[in-house]
Amino acid sequence: MRRHGKRLTALPGVRRGLGWGRVTAVALAVLLVGQLDLLARLIVAVLSRSPAVLPLAVALAAVSVARAVLAGCREASAGRTAARATAALRYRILAAAQALGPRWIAGRPVGELVTLADRGVDGLTPYLRDHQPAVALAAAVPVCVLVRLCWADPASALTVAATLPLVPLFGALAGRHARAATRRQWRRLSVLGGHFLDTVLGLPTLRAFGRADTHAVRLRRVADDHRRATMSALRVAFLTALALELVAALSLALVAVPVGLRLLAGRLDLTTGLTVLLLAPQAYLPLRALATHFHAAAPGLAAADDALAVLDAARAATRKPAASGEPAVTGEPAASGEPVAFGEPVASGEPAASGEPAAFGEPAASGKPAASGEPAGAGEPAATGGTGVAAGTLAPQANPRLRTGMGEAGSGRRRVLLRFEGVTVRYPGRDVPALCGFDLTVAVGERVVLTGPSGAGKSTVLALALGFLRPTAGRVWLDGTDLADADGAALAAWRTRIGWVPQRPRLFAGTLADNVRLGAPGADDARIRCAIGDAALTEVVAALPDGPATVLGENGHGLSAGQRQRVALARALCRDAPLLLLDEPTARLDPATESAVLAATRRLAADRTVLAVAHRPALVAAARAVPLAPARALVPA
Ligand SMILES: Nc1ncnc2c1ncn2[C@@H]1O[C@H](COP(=O)(O)OP(=O)(O)OP(=O)(O)O)[C@@H](O)[C@H]1O
Numbered sequence: 001m002r003r004h005g006k007r008l009t010a011l012p013g014v015r016r017g018l019g020w021g022r023v024t025a026v027a028l029a030v031l032l033v034g035q036l037d038l039l040a041r042l043i044v045a046v047l048s049r050s051p052a053v054l055p056l057a058v059a060l061a062a063v064s065v066a067r068a069v070l071a072g073c074r075e076a077s078a079g080r081t082a083a084r085a086t087a088a089l090r091y092r093i094l095a096a097a098q099a100l101g102p103r104w105i106a107g108r109p110v111g112e113l114v115t116l117a118d119r120g121v122d123g124l125t126p127y128l129r130d131h132q133p134a135v136a137l138a139a140a141v142p143v144c145v146l147v148r149l150c151w152a153d154p155a156s157a158l159t160v161a162a163t164l165p166l167v168p169l170f171g172a173l174a175g176r177h178a179r180a181a182t183r184r185q186w187r188r189l190s191v192l193g194g195h196f197l198d199t200v201l202g203l204p205t206l207r208a209f210g211r212a213d214t215h216a217v218r219l220r221r222v223a224d225d226h227r228r229a230t231m232s233a234l235r236v237a238f239l240t241a242l243a244l245e246l247v248a249a250l251s252l253a254l255v256a257v258p259v260g261l262r263l264l265a266g267r268l269d270l271t272t273g274l275t276v277l278l279l280a281p282q283a284y285l286p287l288r289a290l291a292t293h294f295h296a297a298a299p300g301l302a303a304a305d306d307a308l309a310v311l312d313a314a315r316a317a318t319r320k321p322a323a324s325g326e327p328a329v330t331g332e333p334a335a336s337g338e339p340v341a342f343g344e345p346v347a348s349g350e351p352a353a354s355g356e357p358a359a360f361g362e363p364a365a366s367g368k369p370a371a372s373g374e375p376a377g378a379g380e381p382a383a384t385g386g387t388g389v390a391a392g393t394l395a396p397q398a399n400p401r402l403r404t405g406m407g408e409a410g411s412g413r414r415r416v417l418l419r420f421e422g423v424t425v426r427y428p429g430r431d432v433p434a435l436c437g438f439d440l441t442v443a444v445g446e447r448v449v450l451t452g453p454s455g456a457g458k459s460t461v462l463a464l465a466l467g468f469l470r471p472t473a474g475r476v477w478l479d480g481t482d483l484a485d486a487d488g489a490a491l492a493a494w495r496t497r498i499g500w501v502p503q504r505p506r507l508f509a510g511t512l513a514d515n516v517r518l519g520a521p522g523a524d525d526a527r528i529r530c531a532i533g534d535a536a537l538t539e540v541v542a543a544l545p546d547g548p549a550t551v552l553g554e555n556g557h558g559l560s561a562g563q564r565q566r567v568a569l570a571r572a573l574c575r576d577a578p579l580l581l582l583d584e585p586t587a588r589l590d591p592a593t594e595s596a597v598l599a600a601t602r603r604l605a606a607d608r609t610v611l612a613v614a615h616r617p618a619l620v621a622a623a624r625a626v627p628l629a630p631a632r633a634l635v636p637a
Pocket of ligand 1: 453454456460461503
């Protein structure tokens with residue numbers, strides 16, 4: 001519990017809410033003692049027909065109202081705190097998932113993440129709304145009651161003080177089992193959520209292959225596991241409550257019986273006896289309530305483990321390493337294999353580190369490589385391109401030349417936008433790396449197409465360029481910034497300059513225009529229409545009932561796979577980004593549509609940098625081809 005406490009209190013409003021909860025707990029404890037004290041006196045006054053009845057009744061009514069109002073305010077505040085904190089945590093989980101990227105999300109059952117962000121985070125409400133305020137009450141009330149009992153009857157106070165620790169002691173013993181049981185229950189629930197969503201999403205496939213029944217049986221088995229885990233958690237909760245009731249009842253008997261005997265023997269006055277009998281149960285009550293709230297909060301705390309793990313993973317993934325090597329801004333030629341800093345020109349046509357040929361359609365080398373030792377950034381005439389911008393700047397519009405790539409070609413020098421140096425990527429749990437010692441340099445304005453057999457690591461290269469992955473070895477330079485040095489904000493800025501068409505594009509429920517606008521939230525209708533036209537979608541959209549305003553179903557339901565691909569292309573084109581990353585943009589298209597999309601892509605690529613993956617010769621013919629061999633072929637046996 002303490003493990004989470006500190007981190008959960010860092011959520012917005014929680015610290016203030018807990019502070020207010022502690023203050024009101026003390027006030028409520030004082031009011032409770034006063035209320036019961038007055039009640040005891042009032043009963044005695046009524047029995048003895050004392051004239052103090054009226055003032056005592058008025059005082060009791062006033063204290064009762066004050067207590068009720070304070071308790072109401074406290075509950076409302078706790079509810080508000082919990083709602084605010086859970087909303088913030090949910091947002092952070094989604095932001096963390098976004099920072100971790102699609103590869104991380106794809107690596108775990110999507111239903112688990114949904115269950116975590118939904119029911120898991122909801123489970124924290126009882127912890128923040130009920131359990132935390134109950135902790136404050138459990139600390140304040142017994143102390144106030146004991147102080148009052150000490151004053152009224154020290155013998156009873158001693159009995160209460162001696163038996164009171166038994167309640168938290170039994171609670172803690174049972175709590176250990178409860179924590180393990182609820183942890184098991186939460187695990188089963190997330191597995192169930194994952195299976196359920198996987199089954200629903202894959203229902204068409206399952207039905208087509210006649211496997212829906214088998215999956216239903218599996219789902220039932222997982223649901224049974226969850227039911228058993230839930231029953232086990234409930235059993236622990238019921239047994240704990242029973243044990244605590246017994247402890248409290250026995251403890252009260254130890255207080256009440258002597259008080260009764262002393263009352264009968266006339267060794268205790270009625271007011272004191274009544275005060276003790278009314279107050280003593282109140283010392284145990286908040287501790288028993290705390291145990292109940294603990295059981296209600298336990299599932300949320302189990303989910304908090306997972307939520308904090310996701311946030312930690314995102315922090316680790318986007319943390320800027322302390323002393324990683326800075327790129328040497330020395331002005332050495334790119335071919336020397338040294339890292340090239342942002343703003344450093346590369347001689348056009350000069351073989352890159354990987355020994356690739358000059359970019360397609362670009363004039364051959366006309367400029368000499370910068371002499372070693374010559375400062376790369378400074379001292380270059382502005383017209384020759386790529387100068388004067390500090391290394392590490394991934395922000396958009398860092399250099400307007402990036403927009404077009406013009407000028408560099410003319411001057412014979414082109415600035416390096418992307419550079420992979422001896423990059424190796426090994427996915428967790430895989431013996432063979434996905435990429436091994438990969439080298440590639442992409443200059444501004446270049447069009448490069450990665451080719452190679454399935455599994456050669458083409459999509460992995462794009463994931464590195466997007467900053468979704470970090471290399472196991474080697475370096476990736478994103479516009480002169482080492483990917484290893486790029487933190488979350490730098491990567492977010494870098495991605496604003498990228499138009500990306502993934503291999504399996506994801507469309508969202510909403511209008512077709514909204515799906516295209518996702519790439520450029522401020523785009524007006526004319527720009528959307530233009531992007532739709534460029535992606536050869538005009539006829540498709542015209543045939544839809546409401547044109548671009550037609551509402552699509554989940555993941556573009558209502559469009560063919562090829563049409564969905566083109567919507568994703570339109571989204572990337574609409575973004576008007578200087579760098580396009582295309583992962584098989586024309587897969588799933590018929591030859592006629594493919595050539596229309598290719599023509600549009602080539603037109604747009606004319607003033608952009610393009611790194612594409614393609615098996616089809618049509619796209620390869622329009623750019624510099626970089627063949628990739630599967631890494632296992634490069635790894636010595
Ligand atoms: N998340 C992952 N976890 C483990 N291994 C992965 C993961 N993603 C990819 N791989 C492995 O890495 C290798 C390269 O995958 P990648 O998707 O980059 O290949 P590709 O060349 O794009 O293939 P295709 O042409 O079929 O899309 C493959 O062997 C694949 O099995």
